[in-house]
Amino acid sequence: MTTIYYHPMSFPALAPIFGAEAMGIKYDKKVVDLMNGEQKSKDYLAINPYGKVPAMVDDEFNMSEGSAILRYLARRENSPLYAGDAKAQAKIDQWMDFIVQHIRVNVARVQFNRVLAPMVGRESDQSSVDLGLEFLAQNLPQVEAQLSETNFLCGDDMTLADIVLLASMEPSDMAGLDLSPYPTLQAWLTSIREEPFYTNVHSHFGAELGL
Amino acid sequence: MTTIYYHPMSFPALAPIFGAEAMGIKYDKKVVDLMNGEQKSKDYLAINPYGKVPAMVDDEFNMSEGSAILRYLARRENSPLYAGDAKAQAKIDQWMDFIVQHIRVNVARVQFNRVLAPMVGRESDQSSVDLGLEFLAQNLPQVEAQLSETNFLCGDDMTLADIVLLASMEPSDMAGLDLSPYPTLQAWLTSIREEPFYTNVHSHFGAELGL
Numbered sequence: 001m002t003t004i005y006y007h008p009m010s011f012p013a014l015a016p017i018f019g020a021e022a023m024g025i026k027y028d029k030k031v032v033d034l035m036n037g038e039q040k041s042k043d044y045l046a047i048n049p050y051g052k053v054p055a056m057v058d059d060e061f062n063m064s065e066g067s068a069i070l071r072y073l074a075r076r077e078n079s080p081l082y083a084g085d086a087k088a089q090a091k092i093d094q095w096m097d098f099i100v101q102h103i104r105v106n107v108a109r110v111q112f113n114r115v116l117a118p119m120v121g122r123e124s125d126q127s128s129v130d131l132g133l134e135f136l137a138q139n140l141p142q143v144e145a146q147l148s149e150t151n152f153l154c155g156d157d158m159t160l161a162d163i164v165l166l167a168s169m170e171p172s173d174m175a176g177l178d179l180s181p182y183p184t185l186q187a188w189l190t191s192i193r194e195e196p197f198y199t200n201v202h203s204h205f206g207a208e209l210g211l
Numbered sequence: 212m213t214t215i216y217y218h219p220m221s222f223p224a225l226a227p228i229f230g231a232e233a234m235g236i237k238y239d240k241k242v243v244d245l246m247n248g249e250q251k252s253k254d255y256l257a258i259n260p261y262g263k264v265p266a267m268v269d270d271e272f273n274m275s276e277g278s279a280i281l282r283y284l285a286r287r288e289n290s291p292l293y294a295g296d297a298k299a300q301a302k303i304d305q306w307m308d309f310i311v312q313h314i315r316v317n318v319a320r321v322q323f324n325r326v327l328a329p330m331v332g333r334e335s336d337q338s339s340v341d342l343g344l345e346f347l348a349q350n351l352p353q354v355e356a357q358l359s360e361t362n363f364l365c366g367d368d369m370t371l372a373d374i375v376l377l378a379s380m381e382p383s384d385m386a387g388l389d390l391s392p393y394p395t396l397q398a399w400l401t402s403i404r405e406e407p408f409y410t411n412v413h414s415h416f417g418a419e420l421g422l
Contacts, residue, residue, distance in 0.1 A: 049356075063305050065309055067304070068301055071300075072298075072304070075297045075300065086287055087283075090274050090286075093276070093278070094279040096279075097276040100312070101312075101316075105316070127338070139261075142261055
Protein backbone atom coordinates (compact mmCIF):
# COMPACT_ATOMS: atom_id res chain seq x y z
CA MET A 1 0.00 0.00 0.00
CA THR A 2 1.21 3.50 -0.89
CA THR A 3 0.39 6.37 1.46
CA ILE A 4 1.26 9.99 0.78
CA TYR A 5 1.35 12.44 3.69
CA TYR A 6 0.54 16.03 2.82
CA HIS A 7 -1.34 19.17 3.80
CA PRO A 8 -3.67 20.99 1.39
CA MET A 9 -1.86 24.32 1.98
CA SER A 10 1.58 22.83 1.33
CA PHE A 11 1.73 23.20 -2.42
CA PRO A 12 5.07 21.35 -2.74
CA ALA A 13 3.29 18.36 -1.18
CA LEU A 14 0.65 18.46 -3.91
CA ALA A 15 3.20 17.42 -6.55
CA PRO A 16 3.38 13.73 -5.53
CA ILE A 17 -0.42 13.70 -5.09
CA PHE A 18 -0.98 15.02 -8.62
CA GLY A 19 1.70 12.61 -9.84
CA ALA A 20 0.09 9.58 -8.20
CA GLU A 21 -3.27 10.57 -9.71
CA ALA A 22 -1.76 11.12 -13.17
CA MET A 23 -0.08 7.69 -13.03
CA GLY A 24 -3.35 6.03 -11.96
CA ILE A 25 -1.75 4.71 -8.77
CA LYS A 26 -3.93 3.31 -6.01
CA TYR A 27 -2.85 5.24 -2.91
CA ASP A 28 -4.06 6.70 0.34
CA LYS A 29 -3.50 10.30 1.23
CA LYS A 30 -3.30 11.50 4.81
CA VAL A 31 -3.36 15.08 6.03
CA VAL A 32 -0.64 16.01 8.51
CA ASP A 33 -2.02 18.79 10.71
CA LEU A 34 0.78 21.35 10.21
CA MET A 35 -1.21 24.06 11.98
CA ASN A 36 -1.07 22.07 15.22
CA GLY A 37 2.47 20.73 14.90
CA GLU A 38 1.60 17.14 14.00
CA GLN A 39 4.69 17.10 11.74
CA LYS A 40 6.83 17.14 14.91
CA SER A 41 4.85 14.41 16.69
CA LYS A 42 6.56 11.14 17.59
CA ASP A 43 4.25 9.18 15.28
CA TYR A 44 4.96 11.38 12.29
CA LEU A 45 8.71 11.59 12.94
CA ALA A 46 8.73 7.79 12.72
CA ILE A 47 7.38 8.21 9.18
CA ASN A 48 9.53 11.19 8.23
CA PRO A 49 12.36 12.08 10.66
CA TYR A 50 12.73 15.48 8.97
CA GLY A 51 9.30 16.56 10.20
CA LYS A 52 8.10 17.89 6.85
CA VAL A 53 5.51 17.09 4.20
CA PRO A 54 5.37 15.44 1.78
CA ALA A 55 6.42 11.97 2.80
CA MET A 56 5.53 8.60 1.36
CA VAL A 57 5.30 5.11 2.77
CA ASP A 58 5.32 2.25 0.28
CA ASP A 59 4.79 -0.89 2.36
CA GLU A 60 7.93 -0.84 4.55
CA PHE A 61 9.75 1.83 2.57
CA ASN A 62 9.64 5.45 3.82
CA MET A 63 10.89 8.47 1.95
CA SER A 64 10.48 12.23 1.66
CA GLU A 65 11.07 15.11 -0.78
CA GLY A 66 8.40 15.66 -3.42
CA SER A 67 10.52 15.38 -6.57
CA ALA A 68 12.24 12.26 -5.23
CA ILE A 69 8.85 10.67 -4.51
CA LEU A 70 7.68 11.53 -8.03
CA ARG A 71 10.79 9.92 -9.56
CA TYR A 72 10.39 6.82 -7.37
CA LEU A 73 6.73 6.32 -8.28
CA ALA A 74 7.42 6.94 -11.97
CA ARG A 75 10.24 4.35 -11.97
CA ARG A 76 8.10 1.85 -10.06
CA GLU A 77 5.23 2.29 -12.51
CA ASN A 78 7.49 2.55 -15.58
CA SER A 79 5.52 5.72 -16.28
CA PRO A 80 5.76 7.70 -19.52
CA LEU A 81 5.96 10.80 -17.28
CA TYR A 82 9.69 10.07 -16.73
CA ALA A 83 10.73 8.08 -19.76
CA GLY A 84 12.90 8.29 -22.83
CA ASP A 85 16.64 8.10 -23.35
CA ALA A 86 19.27 9.75 -21.12
CA LYS A 87 18.86 13.09 -22.90
CA ALA A 88 15.07 13.08 -22.61
CA GLN A 89 15.29 12.25 -18.90
CA ALA A 90 17.95 14.94 -18.50
CA LYS A 91 15.57 17.59 -19.82
CA ILE A 92 12.84 16.41 -17.42
CA ASP A 93 15.36 16.58 -14.55
CA GLN A 94 16.55 20.01 -15.68
CA TRP A 95 13.05 21.46 -15.73
CA MET A 96 12.05 19.81 -12.44
CA ASP A 97 15.05 21.46 -10.75
CA PHE A 98 14.59 24.78 -12.54
CA ILE A 99 10.96 24.97 -11.41
CA VAL A 100 11.73 24.01 -7.79
CA GLN A 101 14.73 26.30 -7.41
CA HIS A 102 13.78 29.31 -9.49
CA ILE A 103 9.97 29.32 -9.49
CA ARG A 104 8.60 27.39 -6.49
CA VAL A 105 10.91 28.91 -3.91
CA ASN A 106 9.88 32.39 -5.05
CA VAL A 107 6.16 31.61 -5.16
CA ALA A 108 6.69 30.34 -1.60
CA ARG A 109 8.30 33.64 -0.53
CA VAL A 110 5.24 35.55 -1.74
CA GLN A 111 2.67 33.03 -0.51
CA PHE A 112 4.26 32.69 2.92
CA ASN A 113 4.45 36.40 3.63
CA ARG A 114 1.20 37.48 1.99
CA VAL A 115 -1.04 34.58 3.10
CA LEU A 116 0.42 32.15 5.63
CA ALA A 117 2.27 34.52 7.96
CA PRO A 118 -0.88 36.53 8.76
CA MET A 119 -2.82 33.25 9.26
CA VAL A 120 -0.35 31.96 11.86
CA GLY A 121 0.34 35.33 13.49
CA ARG A 122 3.88 35.80 12.16
CA GLU A 123 5.15 39.11 10.84
CA SER A 124 5.21 39.46 7.07
CA ASP A 125 8.57 40.27 5.51
CA GLN A 126 8.01 42.67 2.60
CA SER A 127 11.63 42.41 1.45
CA SER A 128 11.15 38.66 1.00
CA VAL A 129 7.99 39.30 -1.05
CA ASP A 130 9.91 41.81 -3.19
CA LEU A 131 12.79 39.37 -3.72
CA GLY A 132 10.37 36.60 -4.70
CA LEU A 133 8.60 38.87 -7.19
CA GLU A 134 11.96 40.03 -8.63
CA PHE A 135 13.13 36.45 -9.21
CA LEU A 136 9.75 35.40 -10.63
CA ALA A 137 9.96 38.30 -13.10
CA GLN A 138 13.37 36.94 -14.16
CA ASN A 139 12.42 33.28 -14.37
CA LEU A 140 8.76 33.00 -15.40
CA PRO A 141 9.59 34.36 -18.89
CA GLN A 142 11.72 31.20 -19.41
CA VAL A 143 8.66 29.07 -18.63
CA GLU A 144 6.46 31.23 -20.88
CA ALA A 145 8.99 30.91 -23.71
CA GLN A 146 9.16 27.13 -23.40
CA LEU A 147 5.37 26.70 -23.25
CA SER A 148 5.08 28.92 -26.32
CA GLU A 149 7.29 26.46 -28.19
CA THR A 150 5.96 23.13 -26.93
CA ASN A 151 2.66 22.00 -25.40
CA PHE A 152 4.42 20.90 -22.21
CA LEU A 153 7.78 21.78 -20.70
CA CYS A 154 9.63 18.90 -22.34
CA GLY A 155 7.75 18.54 -25.60
CA ASP A 156 4.35 17.38 -26.78
CA ASP A 157 3.66 15.13 -23.81
CA MET A 158 3.22 15.81 -20.11
CA THR A 159 6.12 14.80 -17.85
CA LEU A 160 6.99 15.04 -14.16
CA ALA A 161 8.31 18.54 -14.90
CA ASP A 162 4.77 19.71 -15.69
CA ILE A 163 3.46 18.14 -12.48
CA VAL A 164 6.06 20.13 -10.54
CA LEU A 165 5.20 23.33 -12.41
CA LEU A 166 1.48 22.84 -11.78
CA ALA A 167 2.01 22.29 -8.03
CA SER A 168 4.39 25.25 -7.84
CA MET A 169 1.85 27.59 -9.41
CA GLU A 170 -1.07 26.44 -7.23
CA PRO A 171 -1.04 29.49 -4.91
CA SER A 172 -0.80 32.03 -7.73
CA ASP A 173 -4.36 33.36 -7.26
CA MET A 174 -4.28 33.19 -3.46
CA ALA A 175 -0.93 35.00 -3.35
CA GLY A 176 -2.12 37.65 -5.82
CA LEU A 177 0.54 36.89 -8.42
CA ASP A 178 -0.01 38.82 -11.64
CA LEU A 179 0.32 36.27 -14.42
CA SER A 180 -0.97 38.58 -17.16
CA PRO A 181 2.55 38.90 -18.68
CA TYR A 182 2.46 35.12 -19.22
CA PRO A 183 -0.66 34.35 -21.28
CA THR A 184 0.62 30.98 -22.49
CA LEU A 185 1.33 29.86 -18.93
CA GLN A 186 -2.13 31.08 -17.88
CA ALA A 187 -3.82 29.12 -20.67
CA TRP A 188 -1.69 26.07 -19.81
CA LEU A 189 -2.78 26.29 -16.16
CA THR A 190 -6.45 26.63 -17.08
CA SER A 191 -6.24 23.63 -19.38
CA ILE A 192 -4.26 21.32 -17.08
CA ARG A 193 -6.58 22.11 -14.15
CA GLU A 194 -9.43 20.58 -16.18
CA GLU A 195 -7.70 17.19 -16.27
CA PRO A 196 -9.14 14.43 -14.05
CA PHE A 197 -5.81 13.99 -12.24
CA TYR A 198 -6.30 17.55 -10.97
CA THR A 199 -10.08 17.63 -10.42
CA ASN A 200 -9.83 14.32 -8.51
CA VAL A 201 -7.74 16.22 -5.94
CA HIS A 202 -9.63 19.49 -5.70
CA SER A 203 -11.49 22.17 -7.65
CA HIS A 204 -8.82 24.77 -6.77
CA PHE A 205 -5.99 25.34 -4.31
CA GLY A 206 -7.36 25.68 -0.79
CA ALA A 207 -10.79 24.21 -1.60
CA GLU A 208 -10.37 21.53 1.09
CA LEU A 209 -10.15 24.31 3.68
CA GLY A 210 -13.11 26.24 2.26
CA LEU A 211 -10.81 28.96 0.91
CA MET B 212 33.42 16.36 -25.96
CA THR B 213 31.89 17.35 -22.60
CA THR B 214 32.30 20.95 -21.45
CA ILE B 215 31.10 22.24 -18.09
CA TYR B 216 30.61 25.98 -17.63
CA TYR B 217 31.12 27.26 -14.10
CA HIS B 218 32.62 29.94 -11.89
CA PRO B 219 34.87 29.14 -8.92
CA MET B 220 32.71 31.24 -6.55
CA SER B 221 29.49 29.55 -7.64
CA PHE B 222 29.49 26.58 -5.31
CA PRO B 223 26.38 24.99 -6.88
CA ALA B 224 28.37 24.88 -10.13
CA LEU B 225 31.13 22.91 -8.42
CA ALA B 226 28.85 19.88 -7.99
CA PRO B 227 28.98 18.74 -11.64
CA ILE B 228 32.74 19.48 -11.71
CA PHE B 229 33.35 17.28 -8.66
CA GLY B 230 31.00 14.68 -10.14
CA ALA B 231 32.80 14.60 -13.49
CA GLU B 232 36.13 14.21 -11.65
CA ALA B 233 34.76 11.46 -9.41
CA MET B 234 33.42 9.56 -12.44
CA GLY B 235 36.76 9.92 -14.22
CA ILE B 236 35.15 11.70 -17.15
CA LYS B 237 37.29 13.49 -19.72
CA TYR B 238 35.87 17.00 -19.83
CA ASP B 239 36.76 20.65 -20.31
CA LYS B 240 35.80 23.27 -17.81
CA LYS B 241 35.27 26.88 -18.77
CA VAL B 242 34.91 29.82 -16.42
CA VAL B 243 31.97 32.15 -17.13
CA ASP B 244 32.94 35.61 -15.93
CA LEU B 245 29.94 36.28 -13.68
CA MET B 246 31.53 39.43 -12.24
CA ASN B 247 31.44 41.06 -15.69
CA GLY B 248 28.08 39.73 -16.83
CA GLU B 249 29.34 37.13 -19.30
CA GLN B 250 26.41 34.90 -18.27
CA LYS B 251 24.09 37.34 -20.08
CA SER B 252 26.25 37.59 -23.21
CA LYS B 253 24.82 36.43 -26.56
CA ASP B 254 27.43 33.67 -26.81
CA TYR B 255 26.67 32.26 -23.38
CA LEU B 256 22.88 32.55 -23.76
CA ALA B 257 23.26 30.33 -26.83
CA ILE B 258 24.74 27.72 -24.47
CA ASN B 259 22.36 28.30 -21.59
CA PRO B 260 19.34 30.52 -22.33
CA TYR B 261 18.71 30.88 -18.58
CA GLY B 262 21.96 32.85 -18.15
CA LYS B 263 23.19 30.87 -15.15
CA VAL B 264 26.00 28.49 -14.24
CA PRO B 265 26.45 25.58 -14.28
CA ALA B 266 25.69 24.47 -17.81
CA MET B 267 27.00 21.55 -19.81
CA VAL B 268 27.48 20.88 -23.49
CA ASP B 269 27.89 17.25 -24.52
CA ASP B 270 28.62 17.38 -28.26
CA GLU B 271 25.38 18.92 -29.57
CA PHE B 272 23.40 18.51 -26.36
CA ASN B 273 23.07 21.51 -24.01
CA MET B 274 21.64 21.43 -20.52
CA SER B 275 21.68 23.25 -17.19
CA GLU B 276 20.95 22.68 -13.48
CA GLY B 277 23.69 21.01 -11.45
CA SER B 278 21.77 18.03 -10.09
CA ALA B 279 20.31 17.32 -13.52
CA ILE B 280 23.80 17.42 -15.08
CA LEU B 281 25.05 15.03 -12.37
CA ARG B 282 22.21 12.57 -13.07
CA TYR B 283 22.81 12.80 -16.82
CA LEU B 284 26.54 12.13 -16.55
CA ALA B 285 26.00 9.28 -14.08
CA ARG B 286 23.45 7.63 -16.39
CA ARG B 287 25.72 8.10 -19.42
CA GLU B 288 28.66 6.55 -17.56
CA ASN B 289 26.57 3.92 -15.80
CA SER B 290 28.24 5.21 -12.65
CA PRO B 291 27.97 3.54 -9.23
CA LEU B 292 27.35 7.06 -7.88
CA TYR B 293 23.70 6.74 -9.01
CA ALA B 294 23.02 3.04 -9.08
CA GLY B 295 21.02 0.35 -7.34
CA ASP B 296 17.35 -0.54 -7.43
CA ALA B 297 14.45 1.94 -7.40
CA LYS B 298 14.62 2.29 -3.61
CA ALA B 299 18.37 2.90 -3.57
CA GLN B 300 18.02 5.54 -6.28
CA ALA B 301 15.09 7.06 -4.39
CA LYS B 302 17.27 7.62 -1.33
CA ILE B 303 19.96 9.26 -3.48
CA ASP B 304 17.28 11.50 -5.02
CA GLN B 305 15.83 12.27 -1.59
CA TRP B 306 19.17 13.37 -0.17
CA MET B 307 20.12 15.35 -3.28
CA ASP B 308 16.89 17.33 -2.99
CA PHE B 309 17.12 17.67 0.79
CA ILE B 310 20.63 19.09 0.52
CA VAL B 311 19.77 21.52 -2.27
CA GLN B 312 16.54 22.77 -0.74
CA HIS B 313 17.30 22.75 2.98
CA ILE B 314 21.09 23.12 3.18
CA ARG B 315 22.46 24.74 0.03
CA VAL B 316 19.88 27.49 -0.23
CA ASN B 317 20.62 28.50 3.36
CA VAL B 318 24.40 28.36 2.97
CA ALA B 319 23.81 30.61 -0.06
CA ARG B 320 21.82 33.10 2.04
CA VAL B 321 24.73 33.44 4.46
CA GLN B 322 27.48 33.37 1.81
CA PHE B 323 25.74 35.91 -0.40
CA ASN B 324 25.14 38.47 2.31
CA ARG B 325 28.36 38.01 4.26
CA VAL B 326 30.81 37.60 1.37
CA LEU B 327 29.46 38.27 -2.12
CA ALA B 328 27.25 41.31 -1.50
CA PRO B 329 30.15 43.37 -0.08
CA MET B 330 32.37 42.23 -3.00
CA VAL B 331 29.89 43.48 -5.62
CA GLY B 332 28.79 46.59 -3.72
CA ARG B 333 25.31 45.37 -2.80
CA GLU B 334 23.77 45.90 0.61
CA SER B 335 23.89 42.91 2.96
CA ASP B 336 20.56 41.70 4.32
CA GLN B 337 21.02 40.62 7.93
CA SER B 338 17.52 39.14 8.14
CA SER B 339 18.40 36.81 5.26
CA VAL B 340 21.59 35.75 7.08
CA ASP B 341 19.55 35.10 10.24
CA LEU B 342 16.96 33.07 8.33
CA GLY B 343 19.70 31.00 6.67
CA LEU B 344 21.36 30.30 10.02
CA GLU B 345 18.00 29.39 11.59
CA PHE B 346 17.22 26.87 8.84
CA LEU B 347 20.75 25.44 8.92
CA ALA B 348 20.39 24.90 12.67
CA GLN B 349 17.19 22.95 11.92
CA ASN B 350 18.51 20.90 9.03
CA LEU B 351 22.24 20.27 9.57
CA PRO B 352 21.46 17.98 12.54
CA GLN B 353 19.71 15.64 10.05
CA VAL B 354 22.90 15.46 8.01
CA GLU B 355 25.00 14.95 11.16
CA ALA B 356 22.68 12.15 12.30
CA GLN B 357 22.86 10.36 8.96
CA LEU B 358 26.67 10.63 8.72
CA SER B 359 26.89 9.27 12.27
CA GLU B 360 25.05 6.15 11.09
CA THR B 361 26.63 5.57 7.69
CA ASN B 362 29.94 6.59 6.09
CA PHE B 363 28.14 8.49 3.35
CA LEU B 364 24.63 9.92 3.08
CA CYS B 365 23.16 6.80 1.46
CA GLY B 366 25.24 4.06 3.03
CA ASP B 367 28.80 2.81 2.87
CA ASP B 368 29.54 4.14 -0.59
CA MET B 369 29.71 7.65 -1.98
CA THR B 370 26.82 8.72 -4.23
CA LEU B 371 25.72 11.84 -6.07
CA ALA B 372 24.11 12.98 -2.81
CA ASP B 373 27.55 13.30 -1.20
CA ILE B 374 28.84 15.28 -4.18
CA VAL B 375 25.94 17.70 -3.73
CA LEU B 376 26.58 17.95 0.02
CA LEU B 377 30.29 18.59 -0.52
CA ALA B 378 29.62 21.37 -3.05
CA SER B 379 26.95 22.88 -0.81
CA MET B 380 29.31 23.09 2.15
CA GLU B 381 32.20 24.58 0.17
CA PRO B 382 31.76 28.16 1.45
CA SER B 383 31.41 27.14 5.11
CA ASP B 384 34.79 28.60 6.15
CA MET B 385 34.54 31.68 3.96
CA ALA B 386 31.02 32.42 5.23
CA GLY B 387 32.06 31.89 8.83
CA LEU B 388 29.64 29.03 9.47
CA ASP B 389 30.15 27.41 12.87
CA LEU B 390 30.24 23.68 12.22
CA SER B 391 31.43 22.76 15.72
CA PRO B 392 28.00 21.30 16.64
CA TYR B 393 28.49 18.84 13.75
CA PRO B 394 31.78 17.00 14.39
CA THR B 395 30.91 14.05 12.15
CA LEU B 396 30.12 16.36 9.26
CA GLN B 397 33.38 18.24 9.89
CA ALA B 398 35.41 15.01 9.85
CA TRP B 399 33.55 13.89 6.72
CA LEU B 400 34.41 17.18 4.97
CA THR B 401 38.08 16.95 5.96
CA SER B 402 38.29 13.40 4.68
CA ILE B 403 36.43 13.89 1.40
CA ARG B 404 38.52 16.99 0.60
CA GLU B 405 41.60 14.76 0.55
CA GLU B 406 40.22 12.69 -2.32
CA PRO B 407 41.82 13.23 -5.75
CA PHE B 408 38.45 14.17 -7.28
CA TYR B 409 38.52 17.19 -4.95
CA THR B 410 42.23 18.10 -5.00
CA ASN B 411 42.20 17.88 -8.81
CA VAL B 412 39.80 20.84 -8.74
CA HIS B 413 41.34 23.01 -6.03
CA SER B 414 43.01 22.98 -2.61
CA HIS B 415 40.08 24.85 -1.06
CA PHE B 416 37.06 26.92 -2.07
CA GLY B 417 38.18 30.19 -3.62
CA ALA B 418 41.78 29.07 -4.21
CA GLU B 419 41.49 29.83 -7.95
CA LEU B 420 40.86 33.48 -7.03
CA GLY B 421 43.68 33.63 -4.48
CA LEU B 422 41.19 33.74 -1.62
